[in-house]
Amino acid sequence: xxxxVIGLIVEYNPFHNGxxxxxxxxDRLFEDNIxxxxxxxxxxxxxxxxxxxxxxxxxxxxxxxxxxxxxxxTFYSTQSAEIFAKGSVNLLNKLSCSHIVFGSxxxxxxxxxxxxxxxxxxxxxxxxxxxxAEGFSYPTAFSKALFDEKLGSNDILALEYLKAIxxxxxxxxxxxxxxxxxxxxxxEKDNFSSATYIRKILxxxxxxxxxxxxxxxxxxxxxxxxxxxxxxxxxxxxxxFYDLIKYNIIKNYLxxxxxxxxxxxxxxxxxxxxxxxxxxxxxxDEVLTKRITISRLQRILLHSLFGLTKTITEKIxxxxxxxxxxxFSERGQEYLRYLKKIDNYNERKILTSNRNLKEILNKEEIExxxxxxxxxxxxxxxxxxxxxxxxxxxx
Amino acid sequence: xxxxVIGLIVEYNPFHNGxxxxxxxxDRLFEDNIxxxxxxxxxxxxxxxxxxxxxxxxxxxxxxxxxxxxxxxTFYSTQSAEIFAKGSVNLLNKLSCSHIVFGSxxxxxxxxxxxxxxxxxxxxxxxxxxxxAEGFSYPTAFSKALFDEKLGSNDILALEYLKAIxxxxxxxxxxxxxxxxxxxxxxEKDNFSSATYIRKILxxxxxxxxxxxxxxxxxxxxxxxxxxxxxxxxxxxxxxFYDLIKYNIIKNYLxxxxxxxxxxxxxxxxxxxxxxxxxxxxxxDEVLTKRITISRLQRILLHSLFGLTKTITEKIxxxxxxxxxxxFSERGQEYLRYLKKIDNYNERKILTSNRNLKEILNKEEIExxxxxxxxxxxxxxxxxxxxxxxxxxxx
Numbered sequence: 035x036x037x038x039v040i041g042l043i044v045e046y047n048p049f050h051n052g053x054x055x056x057x058x059x060x061d062r063l064f065e066d067n068i069x070x071x072x073x074x075x076x077x078x079x080x081x082x083x084x085x086x087x088x089x090x091x092x093x094x095x096x097x098x099x100x101x102x103x104x105x106x107x108t109f110y111s112t113q114s115a116e117i118f119a120k121g122s123v124n125l126l127n128k129l130s131c132s133h134i135v136f137g138s139x140x141x142x143x144x145x146x147x148x149x150x151x152x153x154x155x156x157x158x159x160x161x162x163x164x165x166x167a168e169g170f171s172y173p174t175a176f177s178k179a180l181f182d183e184k185l186g187s188n189d190i191l192a193l194e195y196l197k198a199i200x201x202x203x204x205x206x207x208x209x210x211x212x213x214x215x216x217x218x219x220x221x222e223k224d225n226f227s228s229a230t231y232i233r234k235i236l237x238x239x240x241x242x243x244x245x246x247x248x249x250x251x252x253x254x255x256x257x258x259x260x261x262x263x264x265x266x267x268x269x270x271x272x273x274x275f276y277d278l279i280k281y282n283i284i285k286n287y288l289x290x291x292x293x294x295x296x297x298x299x300x301x302x303x304x305x306x307x308x309x310x311x312x313x314x315x316x317x318x319d320e321v322l323t324k325r326i327t328i329s330r331l332q333r334i335l336l337h338s339l340f341g342l343t344k345t346i347t348e349k350i351x352x353x354x355x356x357x358x359x360x361x362f363s364e365r366g367q368e369y370l371r372y373l374k375k376i377d378n379y380n381e382r383k384i385l386t387s388n389r390n391l392k393e394i395l396n397k398e399e400i401e402x403x404x405x406x407x408x409x410x411x412x413x414x415x416x417x418x419x420x421x422x423x424x425x426x427x428x429x
Numbered sequence: 430x431x432x433x434v435i436g437l438i439v440e441y442n443p444f445h446n447g448x449x450x451x452x453x454x455x456d457r458l459f460e461d462n463i464x465x466x467x468x469x470x471x472x473x474x475x476x477x478x479x480x481x482x483x484x485x486x487x488x489x490x491x492x493x494x495x496x497x498x499x500x501x502x503t504f505y506s507t508q509s510a511e512i513f514a515k516g517s518v519n520l521l522n523k524l525s526c527s528h529i530v531f532g533s534x535x536x537x538x539x540x541x542x543x544x545x546x547x548x549x550x551x552x553x554x555x556x557x558x559x560x561x562a563e564g565f566s567y568p569t570a571f572s573k574a575l576f577d578e579k580l581g582s583n584d585i586l587a588l589e590y591l592k593a594i595x596x597x598x599x600x601x602x603x604x605x606x607x608x609x610x611x612x613x614x615x616x617e618k619d620n621f622s623s624a625t626y627i628r629k630i631l632x633x634x635x636x637x638x639x640x641x642x643x644x645x646x647x648x649x650x651x652x653x654x655x656x657x658x659x660x661x662x663x664x665x666x667x668x669x670f671y672d673l674i675k676y677n678i679i680k681n682y683l684x685x686x687x688x689x690x691x692x693x694x695x696x697x698x699x700x701x702x703x704x705x706x707x708x709x710x711x712x713x714d715e716v717l718t719k720r721i722t723i724s725r726l727q728r729i730l731l732h733s734l735f736g737l738t739k740t741i742t743e744k745i746x747x748x749x750x751x752x753x754x755x756x757f758s759e760r761g762q763e764y765l766r767y768l769k770k771i772d773n774y775n776e777r778k779i780l781t782s783n784r785n786l787k788e789i790l791n792k793e794e795i796e797x798x799x800x801x802x803x804x805x806x807x808x809x810x811x812x813x814x815x816x817x818x819x820x821x822x823x824x
Contacts, residue, residue: 277672277810277811278672278673278676280810281673281676282676282680284806284807284810285803285807309806311815341680412679412680415672418706420706
């Protein structure tokens with residue numbers, strides 16, 4: 035009944051014409067498909083809050099043709115590429131996707147698969163370790179260990195998806211779609227631009243609302259524009275959380291060493307500069323070292339804010355505790371009903387409301403569910419939104 | 430050599446003409462005296478941050494004739510009257526004060542002493558307990574248990590000082606000075622007004638800086654005015670800390686039950702309303718019940734913010750871990766030198782810098798010292814000031 039069940043891994047931060055193009059390509063390539071997007075919730079992989087909240091993003095995704103939106107919980111979405119990818123692929127596994135379709139700068143699936151194989155070898159691992167010990171940041175070391183193979187940011191994620199598919203013995207078939215090399219930081223080009231560029235415009239303090247909105251109008255689909263316009267004024271960015279981050283670092287200094295991604299010694303720098311009444315920018319510059327990338331430091335700050343520890347990471351790394359459905363279309367609902375009829379439905383841990391939580395999840399899974407809620411509650415301290423409940427149903 | 434060593438217990442939030450009058454009365458009554466003030470640091474007994482920080486307050490106190498300023502650590506200053514008073518009296522004991530001089534509306538020391546005696550009896554305690562169980566707030570129940578004896582706010586504190594003197598077997602002699610019944614909330618009267626009235630003016634959002642300053646100019650000594658003018662724009666109030674308080678309640682919900690003064694069940698209300706994106710005023714109104722006073726709820730909020738637990742309170746209730754000297758005059762310095770020469774100096778735990786901390790304090794005392802520093806660090810997240818170090822020396 036459902037042949038082409040296509041999985042996408044997205045952040046939609048915010049949804050732009052490139053994202054729409056990706057969906058249109060899937061429709062061109064896979065007839066009679068159903069599209070399932072695993073989407074970062076209120077926090078994203080660069081270690082930042084989502085510009086607009088997860089419910090608003092879900093509305094946009096559904097309006098643009100996605101059939102089912104699954105929340106990528108914060109304990110995956112703010113992690114390094116490896117854990118982000120593994121969590122995402124595992125969620126798509128839970129919904130029995132047939133394909134995963136991702137963007138790629140190289141658009142060379144065979145090459146990416148080869149690199150994935152190489153990067154899983156002991157030799158590569160050793161070489162990477164040595165380069166990291168020499169003080170290179172992770173992406174630089176990774177590239178050097180591949181004999182200076184330069185990978186785009188989408189290719190790096192693609193690599194992790196391929197590794198995750200292999201690692202989880204998944205039956206999902208990988209497929210890539212050419213992503214034009216705008217890269218993350220480029221400006222617009224024929225109404226295509228990166229999400230980073232759009233965020234940069236919208237968060238720019240020196241411009242008027244009208245000018246900002248005019249600049250992005252042609253870069254995003256109409257409905258995405260409408261939602262962004264409605265949410266103007268409550269856009270969220272990392273520096274909004276600076277005082278909460280500082281407070282937590284000062285108060286819970288001794289617990290920092292358990293925080294995911296935090297390397298030994300960094301807790302002292304975090305503590306020291308938290309006491310110095312610096313601006314967020316100065317604080318960040320002081321704490322940053324050559325060994326860590328900006329994204330990684332941002333992630334560490336968020337992990338400290340949430341209390342996302344190494345222990346929690348161990349719990350979620352290899353298995354997903356729940357599949358929270360943020361929204362679906364009619365066709366998406368049909369697919370969910372279909373899944374109910376086939377084997378092992380209970381093992382899928384699919385949540386379409388909070389009502390049967392205690393029947394579907396065990397104690398540890400409920401704790402992890404609550405942890406993800408906590409992250410959204412923290413988001414809402416700084417960017418208030420109404421917790422409208424899930425799923426959002428598109429008629 | 431030092432006959433009249435006069436102890437004062439103050440908050441100076443901010444220092445006004447009434448405070449100056451108190452000092453002048455002491456000079457009139459006690460010849461050749463030395464004045465030692467135990468002063469609330471960055472947080473005060475009403476459960477609020479101090480309008481201006483402790484170093485600024487110390488400068489004012491020294492300029493107005495105080496010889497030694499001792500910091501009343503936050504683990505005393507935001508507690509109920511009983512613990513506030515006991516900590517303060519114990520600090521004055523450590524400096525071998527001969528007298529304690531406090532303001533009193535009734536100005537009837539004998540009556541206050543009698544009430545203190547009564548209030549220490551088992552019968553009174555039982556009666557108070559019953560009234561509290563009936564749902565009366567502490568001050569109301571206290572007054573009812575005294576057969577509706579109405580006590581002013583200064584008299585209530587005076588009572589606690591008298592109880593503390595008895596409780597600590599102190600040799601300090603109590604002395605009271607008539608405090609005109611302006612009460613806390615009255616307006617100005619012949620250039621005398623309450624600190625509450627002055628704060629109300631300075632924190633009023635609807636008035637211009639110039640108008641505010643003009644209104645208080647005649648109510649405070651010249652130097653106090655100068656400091657307030659300099660600190661205009663960084664005045665601190667409880668609602669500044671609302672997002673930090675909410676964040677901590679949401680994140681550390683399970684630890685709330687250990688928070689000092691928090692009664693069973695209140696943690697649920699705190700948690701529930703922290704999730705509702707209310708304004709601080711609405712949040713406060715929702716959490717408040719008839720059983721607790723506004724001050725008490727404010728204290729509870731601060732205690733949760735600091736992590737001031739029942740365990741910490743037990744550690745400091747009956748003995749002071751250190752005597753931190755925020756500032757002194759030449760005469761104050763002479764007195765401190767004199768103390769060094771007499772017996773048991775090490776037991777006084779007097780700190781005039783952080784240098785010899787580890788020699789003077791044991792491990793637990795250092796932890797408590799650091800806890801008090803933590804509270805000031807939290808203050809500085811919202812009202813940045815430079816930690817200029819202590820003591821401030823007045824030449």
